Structure formats: C-alpha cells, structure tokens
Amino acid sequence: MDQVKRNTICKYCWAIPFPELPFEDEPGVSHQPSLAALKDSASTCALCHLILKAVNLIRKDVASERKGKPGAFGGSLAFNPDGGITHFGMYQPGTNSRSISDQGSDDGASSESAGTGSAGFAHDDDDDDDCLRPWLFGNWWKDTNGRLQLIGLGVRLAPTPHIHDAEGNDGSTVHYRGSFLRIRTDDNQSSALGLRRIRRWAEGGGSRPDTALPSRLLDVGPHADAGFDGVRLVETGGQQRGRYIALSHCWGTSHTLTTTRSTIGVRRAGVALAALPKTYRDAVTITRALSVRYLWIDSLCIVQDDPDDWEREAAKMAAVYGGCYLTIAASCSTGDASGCFPSFADRVKRATFNDASPYVENKSDDPDDVSWLHRTPFAQMGSRRGELVEYTIPSFGCPVDPLAGLPLNTRAWTLQERLLSPRTLHLCYDQMYWELDDGYMLAEDGTKIQNTWFSTECLIFRETQPWSEHGLAEAPGLSLIEGFPPVLDRRGHGRWNGGWLGLIEDYTQRNMTRCDDKLPALSGVASFVARSTNDTYYAGLWKSHILEDLAWRVYTREETRTQVAGGFAHRYGEKLCDVVVPLDYRAPSWSWASLDAHIRFVPLDFARLVAEFLDAHVEPAGLDPFGKVSAGWIKLWAPLVEVFPCEPSFQPSKHDPISFGVLVQFTLAHIVSPDGTEFPDISYGEAFFDVGQRFPCFVLFLDSSNALLLERVDDCSRPNTFKRVGLARFLRTGAQRRMEPLTFNGHRPWGVPYGPMTDSHPRCTVTII
Incomplete structure (x- = not known):
C-alpha cells in the first residue's frame, strides 16, 4: 500500500x-x-x-x-x-x-x-x-x-x-x-473537525425532549472531585428524565471491564478514563463533545452475573435505545479494545x-x-x-447499505440496537454516517443515501398493510410452468423488504456468542411491534400472520433454479451455514428460533390457503414475555397426509421445478379407469428437512402447495401431536393437470392452484409442539 x-x-x-x-x-x-x-x-x-x-x-x-x-x-x-x-x-x-x-x-x-x-x-x-x-x-x-x-x-x-x-x-x-x-x-474522525461535524449533525434536528433515563447510567462528568477524570455508575431508580447516549459495540472476547455483583460498588465510586477500554474511552469523548452528561454501555450498566438483573434490563432494550439522544455505533470495532474510531491502518x-x-x-x-x-x-x-x-444515492440502481458487512452488523444483538435508535452515528472505515428514522442516511462526504430497507416506520407499515399485499405478488404475467409462480421477487412485496420476514432473514445470518440469547436479543423489537400493532407474539411469530410466519425453511447452501431449454436447471452455490440444534430447549419446533441456521421464508398463495389457525400458547421462561420460553404449542386445522420418499429410480420431469429437496410423494386419491382398473393419483414434491431426513413423516398443508413436515410424537396422552421437522412443496397430480390444464385463459396465476391441495380435502386438528 x-x-x-x-x-x-x-x-x-x-x-x-x-x-x-x-x-x-x-x-x-x-x-x-x-x-x-x-x-x-x-x-x-x-x-x-x-x-x-x-x-x-x-x-x-x-x-x-x-x-x-x-x-x-x-x-x-x-x-x-x-x-x-x-x-x-x-x-x-x-x-x-x-x-x-x-x-x-x-x-x-x-x-x-x-x-x-x-x-x-x-x-x-x-x-x-x-x-x-x-x-x-x-x-x-x-x-x-x-x-x-x-x-x-x-x-x-x-x-x-x-x-x-x-x-x-x-x-x-x-x-x-x-x-x-x-x-x-x-x-481522523476523532479530531476536532470530526467532532465538530458530529455536533453539527446532532444539533441539526433541533432540540430533542428529555426522556426517561435507564435504570443505570455512566456519569461522564464534569465531576466535582478535583483531578478525577473518569466515569461513575449512577442509579436513577427509573424515575428521572434527561438526555443520554447509548453505545452499540461488539464485545469481542476480552471483556476487560464489566459490572458484576462484586464490582458494582467500585463502578459507583468511579473508574478512571485511562482504565476504560479504548472503545469506551472514545464513546466518552463523543458524549462529552456533545455536552451530554450520561452514557449507557450494556456491559457496565447491567449486572452481568445477576440473572434477574440481566433479564430485567434486557427486557428494556426497546426503551433504552428508543429513548436515547443518539446511539454511537462502533461499526468497525471487533472488541472493547478496538476503539470507536478506525485507524488509518485498519x-x-x-x-x-x-x-x-x-x-x-x-x-x-x-x-x-x-x-x-x-x-x-x-x-x-x-x-x-x-x-x-x-448528491443522493441510491436514487438510481439497486439499494445500497454502506454498513453491510461491517463487524458490528454481523452481530445478532446489534440489529435491534440500530433499528430502534432514533438517530445513530456510524463510525466506519471509509467515513462517518448519520442515520435517522426518516428514511435517509447522511455521509460525511455529503452523500445522502435513501434507506428503504431498515427502519421502524417501514417495519410497522409492512406489518399493518392490507391482507391483499401479503403472500405471492399478483402479477399481470402468466406462468405456464406447473407449480411455478410468475413472480418470485419477494423483496418488494409483503413483509419482506423492511418487514418482519426480511428482518428475521437478516437476523438469523448474524453471529451470537450465547445461543440461548436467540429470542432475548430480539425482544426489544418484538415488544415495539406488539405495542405498535396490538398483535400477539409467539416465540418469533405473530398471530396476525401466523401461517406466513410458519412457512420458513433452512438454507445451508445457495440455490439457483433457472429456466433452460427443455425445462429447469438446478444448481447449488456457496455454503451458507451448518444447522445447529441447541442442547437445551429454546423454542417450539415450529419457531425459527428453535435452531441456528440461515432462515428464509417461502411466499404462500393467500388466495389458496387451506389451513386455519385455532390457538397457540407459549410459556415464558422468565419475566420478559418476549424473551426466553420454556414450552409452547400451536393448533391448526388443515389437511394432513403421510408422505413417502420417492423410489431411487424416480426422475422428475425437467419441466417441473423440483430437485433441491428430498423427492417425496403422497397419494391424493385413487382413479378408476374406463376399464375398471384402479391406480393412485400421486403428487410429487420436494421436502426440505431441518436436520436430516426423518421418515415416517407427515405433511400439514398451509396452502395448495406448501406444507409443514411433521413427525408424530410418541405420546398416547396427546393424540395428533407432532413436531416440525421441515417444510415441503408439492405439484399437482396428473389427474388434476388433465382436468385443469395450464392454458392461456387470463386467469393464471389465481385461476389454477400451484399445488394439489384444495378446500375439498379432509382436514383435522393438529397440535405441534
């Protein structure tokens, strides 16, 4: 260089x-x-x-x-x-x-x-x-x-x-x-000029009202003690109002300074600035430059070895980040010692x-x-x-997030910290960015970047949009390919782009040190959505969208399905992850939080839903209703059939878009030919097991094509009780294709279902745990 x-x-x-x-x-x-x-x-x-x-x-x-x-x-x-x-x-x-x-x-x-x-x-x-x-x-x-x-x-x-x-x-x-x-x-972002720009950004929106202060804060001064340059941990009792700044950072592996039951007294007495890790010192510098008295840092403001205190304070994350004067995002920091301001060498x-x-x-x-x-x-x-x-980007071309891939944005906890903060100062390798909740991000060099994918306003808009905007997007084009919707771009539709589904897909790709934090690390966003929509939360899923939220599957490798001469070509891309099942119970099997893997949601055909939600219950493991859970079940009324693996010699038609999953089949009905011969009318499909193939198994259909893969629980006291083991999709049977062929009649995609299941098929009540 x-x-x-x-x-x-x-x-x-x-x-x-x-x-x-x-x-x-x-x-x-x-x-x-x-x-x-x-x-x-x-x-x-x-x-x-x-x-x-x-x-x-x-x-x-x-x-x-x-x-x-x-x-x-x-x-x-x-x-x-x-x-x-x-x-x-x-x-x-x-x-x-x-x-x-x-x-x-x-x-x-x-x-x-x-x-x-x-x-x-x-x-x-x-x-x-x-x-x-x-x-x-x-x-x-x-x-x-x-x-x-x-x-x-x-x-x-x-x-x-x-x-x-x-x-x-x-x-x-x-x-x-x-x-x-x-x-x-x-x-140097930490120079006088850099700090002056930060002050100009912070003051540009006018005065901000005082908010309720968190339970504990770091008082960064000025202090009455002559010669003391440091911070003191203060307790507000949750009754005071004022201004404070929050820090969003990667802990790393050092954990050089935390508050515990044995050190809380020392933190109250004061910690010299020189004794703070560099990331904390830089945050203090910015807080003082903005003439703000208090700073919130999770490792110092939450008693780390007190489970009750940790759970109580973690449940307040929405209020902590939502009520702060601004959040400092140490986007390039990989640990407490890295600092907020990236060096030129970095x-x-x-x-x-x-x-x-x-x-x-x-x-x-x-x-x-x-x-x-x-x-x-x-x-x-x-x-x-x-x-x-x-100087506005990306007002042309595809959306650009200049923060994607930075160390801070690879961590699970920091997703809600960025999302819930009304104003965030991102300290990045190339420059500083100022993110607001108005849909725009300002950069140090004058760039104005439109943020159409990450804001609480967009999240609530997606969660409350009309029912007709959910599921597969209706399009004027027709698909003459069996089981293949004409529009599969989920990003601009429904609850993906900026909505809950897109948020979870992002969240499940992030890293987490403690696997049992899967639900607590998102509890702040969940509580915010619940307050804003009055919806009911079930371990990562929402009652108002329960069928759509159940339609998730694991992606361990990239998959590319393209149309070629004579049908489809199916190719695997780079490896994305390994599936890890936690040793201890973390969530019901039907929740994406029950395992660690890259999760993506499959669009349902809302014009052909065949399942009906009956009831659900989740038992919190502690005080936070949006945090850890100890048990849960859901009841659905839907078509349930047993499925079997296809014979090894079976080869699907290249015209049918199946081949990534395990090839499976079930018999929908038996057809009697004119000569009196009876033969099965079979639907073929692909099964995506969460962890390894599990036979015997059943499928519970959500719409005409997509179904939950279930394994029966061996418990006589709980009939028709199952565990989820994956997701599957099926194509129409031969008889269905003959009776209602895909013709250019102007009614596709809503005129002909994508899969074999219809409302006329028998349904039953199923409990999934």
Whole structure:
C-alpha cells in the first residue's frame, strides 16, 4: 500500500484556490507550468505525486477509448488542505460526453480554441510534456441544505484552460470525467473537525425532549472531585428524565471491564478514563463533545452475573435505545479494545471490503505502477454549471447499505440496537454516517443515501398493510410452468423488504456468542411491534400472520433454479451455514428460533390457503414475555397426509421445478379407469428437512402447495401431536393437470392452484409442539 514519504507541498499546490475552483466545463485553474514540471515536482510534493497518479490513470483511460474500448475511469484521491496527505482511493463517477455543437458558449471556450490543442493525438512518449500542462477544476455538489459543497478536485491535460482542448477530446465530442481527487478535510474522525461535524449533525434536528433515563447510567462528568477524570455508575431508580447516549459495540472476547455483583460498588465510586477500554474511552469523548452528561454501555450498566438483573434490563432494550439522544455505533470495532474510531491502518487492512474506501496499490515509486484493489459500487453522476445534481444515492440502481458487512452488523444483538435508535452515528472505515428514522442516511462526504430497507416506520407499515399485499405478488404475467409462480421477487412485496420476514432473514445470518440469547436479543423489537400493532407474539411469530410466519425453511447452501431449454436447471452455490440444534430447549419446533441456521421464508398463495389457525400458547421462561420460553404449542386445522420418499429410480420431469429437496410423494386419491382398473393419483414434491431426513413423516398443508413436515410424537396422552421437522412443496397430480390444464385463459396465476391441495380435502386438528 502506498505510504507517501513526501512531506512537502509545492507553491503551486499551496496556491490552489479550493473555494473558487471552477466547474468542470469552465476554464480550468492553472497548476504546474507543464506536464514535465509536474513529473519533476512529484518526487518531492505529496499532492503533485497524487495529481500525477490521476493524470497517468486518465491517460490510460484515454488510450483505451482510442482503441474502441469504453472509458470507465473514475477515481478519488484524498487530500487534507490543512497540510497532510490522508489517503487516496478510487470511485466510479461514470463518463459523460456530448457534442461540441450542443455545448454552446457557456463554458467560456472560444470557437478558435475548440479542438485545436492536444486533442486527438496519442501520447505514448514524453515529446509533449513541455506543451501540455495540468488544469484543475472542482466537483461541486449540493448538500442536504441546498448549499454547494466541494467534494472533489479534478485535473485534465491541455495546452489551454478550456475543456475542448483537453486530452481525450477529439474536436467534436467533450468528455466529462468528473473529479479524480477526493477532498477530505481530515482523516481522523476523532479530531476536532470530526467532532465538530458530529455536533453539527446532532444539533441539526433541533432540540430533542428529555426522556426517561435507564435504570443505570455512566456519569461522564464534569465531576466535582478535583483531578478525577473518569466515569461513575449512577442509579436513577427509573424515575428521572434527561438526555443520554447509548453505545452499540461488539464485545469481542476480552471483556476487560464489566459490572458484576462484586464490582458494582467500585463502578459507583468511579473508574478512571485511562482504565476504560479504548472503545469506551472514545464513546466518552463523543458524549462529552456533545455536552451530554450520561452514557449507557450494556456491559457496565447491567449486572452481568445477576440473572434477574440481566433479564430485567434486557427486557428494556426497546426503551433504552428508543429513548436515547443518539446511539454511537462502533461499526468497525471487533472488541472493547478496538476503539470507536478506525485507524488509518485498519482502513488500509479492510480496503477490499465493499463498504470500505477503495484504495489503489502502488508498489514502487513509479507513479504509473498502480493497480486496482477494489472499485466502490457507488456511481456518481457528473455535475455541470447550471445542472447541479444533489448528491443522493441510491436514487438510481439497486439499494445500497454502506454498513453491510461491517463487524458490528454481523452481530445478532446489534440489529435491534440500530433499528430502534432514533438517530445513530456510524463510525466506519471509509467515513462517518448519520442515520435517522426518516428514511435517509447522511455521509460525511455529503452523500445522502435513501434507506428503504431498515427502519421502524417501514417495519410497522409492512406489518399493518392490507391482507391483499401479503403472500405471492399478483402479477399481470402468466406462468405456464406447473407449480411455478410468475413472480418470485419477494423483496418488494409483503413483509419482506423492511418487514418482519426480511428482518428475521437478516437476523438469523448474524453471529451470537450465547445461543440461548436467540429470542432475548430480539425482544426489544418484538415488544415495539406488539405495542405498535396490538398483535400477539409467539416465540418469533405473530398471530396476525401466523401461517406466513410458519412457512420458513433452512438454507445451508445457495440455490439457483433457472429456466433452460427443455425445462429447469438446478444448481447449488456457496455454503451458507451448518444447522445447529441447541442442547437445551429454546423454542417450539415450529419457531425459527428453535435452531441456528440461515432462515428464509417461502411466499404462500393467500388466495389458496387451506389451513386455519385455532390457538397457540407459549410459556415464558422468565419475566420478559418476549424473551426466553420454556414450552409452547400451536393448533391448526388443515389437511394432513403421510408422505413417502420417492423410489431411487424416480426422475422428475425437467419441466417441473423440483430437485433441491428430498423427492417425496403422497397419494391424493385413487382413479378408476374406463376399464375398471384402479391406480393412485400421486403428487410429487420436494421436502426440505431441518436436520436430516426423518421418515415416517407427515405433511400439514398451509396452502395448495406448501406444507409443514411433521413427525408424530410418541405420546398416547396427546393424540395428533407432532413436531416440525421441515417444510415441503408439492405439484399437482396428473389427474388434476388433465382436468385443469395450464392454458392461456387470463386467469393464471389465481385461476389454477400451484399445488394439489384444495378446500375439498379432509382436514383435522393438529397440535405441534
């Protein structure tokens, strides 16, 4: 990784008028008198060194264009105007071009100058180093308040300041390449400038009302004791109101400082700042900078070896994070000692992460010896005078979460901490992010990212939307494939995108140190949803959506089912997880919380539901009704049939979309042919067992196609009692296909069911434990 040893800035770089830099299509600001002079200065001037790197990459891009390849260069280099080089990286702004005849004269270029310079000539040697010189321009964006903000410094080579004469323009077309040097005021988030930005964000929303304080808090000062610089644990009795900040962090394995029954007195007396782990010290620094008196840290504000205190306080998580002034998210921290603010070394080490600043590797002093380590997924559109584009992503393309994959967001407990907080400060490798509950996230560099997937507002909207919006999405297209819905994009429909189902799919992919925290780590969100919807909670499932919430299955590997000539192709992708069944009871078998694995929900056909919810009961294991459970059962009235594995020689038709699961079958009815011969009418399907194949087993249908896989409980005192062992889906029988073939009659997908089960099939009452 390039560690620039040059520690001087030349007179030309010091003279760059950053506040007055022109737009890209305006005449540029002169820099070094020639390209040759820039090359000479790059050996001693840190900024010239970076500008020369950008120039060489631009010239490579121009050379590619001349060979008929699309120009795709777009980069960023970070420079600290206060005198230090921070780092440099790349981003992808996109390349725009337009004809000179369409450009007009608003760019200040004369008709005589257009196309008469170096444009159109290849530069494979140094013959033109004395006649070309670098010209600088700015990349200006509107911030969220509509003010212009300089976020980039661009450079082009030309004999004149005009964009028409820039290298790479051929006299009839002007290329807008955007800026190539990213402007950063400071690389250290913990600096005075970084803290000032945090204060500006925190104060930008106006004054916030005082809220009820948690049972315990850390008083960060000022303290009356002369010479004491530290924190004290204080107990509020739950009766006081005020402002406090909450910390969301990874504990790691060190656990260097906690509150226990034996240390609570010491914590009340005070802990010196120097004795706190670095993550806690950084949180104290931010809390004091915002003039907030109290800080909540779970490991210090909950008595860790007192089960009653832990359960009581864990049940208040929704109130703790929901009522805080803001939450500090140490997104890059892997433990108490990591700190909230990532160091430059950490940024370099994590540079290949999708959410990190993308760096360029330079293995020698040759500025042309560069290679890509990573290109960021963000695309930035160029801006021209009179056509300023608000710096908002992803208003185009697919949604982007810049926090995905960071250490903090791989932990189970932190999902509800982020979701429930009204305002969160994320301290990340590339920059700081300010997340609000209004559907947007602001970044340190001016980016405004639309958050359409993660907010309490979206969660409640999805939970309370009309019944018609649930299950399989109705679409105008028709599917003429047996058992295959025409639309399988669950993300934009029902309770997936930002709803409970999507939340659980995210949650079950996260890591958890204590497996018995599976339900407690989500209890804050569950209690919030219960209060907001007046719904009843059953160990991870909701009464109002119980059939849909039962339709989950384990995914141990990625599965890809694609249509090919003659039918379907089924391919397994990367391994996702191993299924782990906890040694001790954790939840009923019908709850996704009963095991550890990647869980995904299967969309039901709500127009063809055949099961009916009768009753359910879950026994809490403690005081928290949304936490640990000790027992539970559910009663459904639905079709129940025994299923059998298909013969090893059985091969499903390539036209039928089954092959990932264990091939199973059951006889729906017996058909009598005209000659009096009786033969079984069989439905074939695929069974996805949670852990290993379990025969004999039964299926309890939820809709016409999807069914719970059940194993009978060997208990004479509880007839028709089962345990869930998986999920299955079935195709219509041969007789059903003949009687109601898939024809283009305008009624599909609702005209013909996807599976064999109908309301006419006998149903019974089944208890699942």
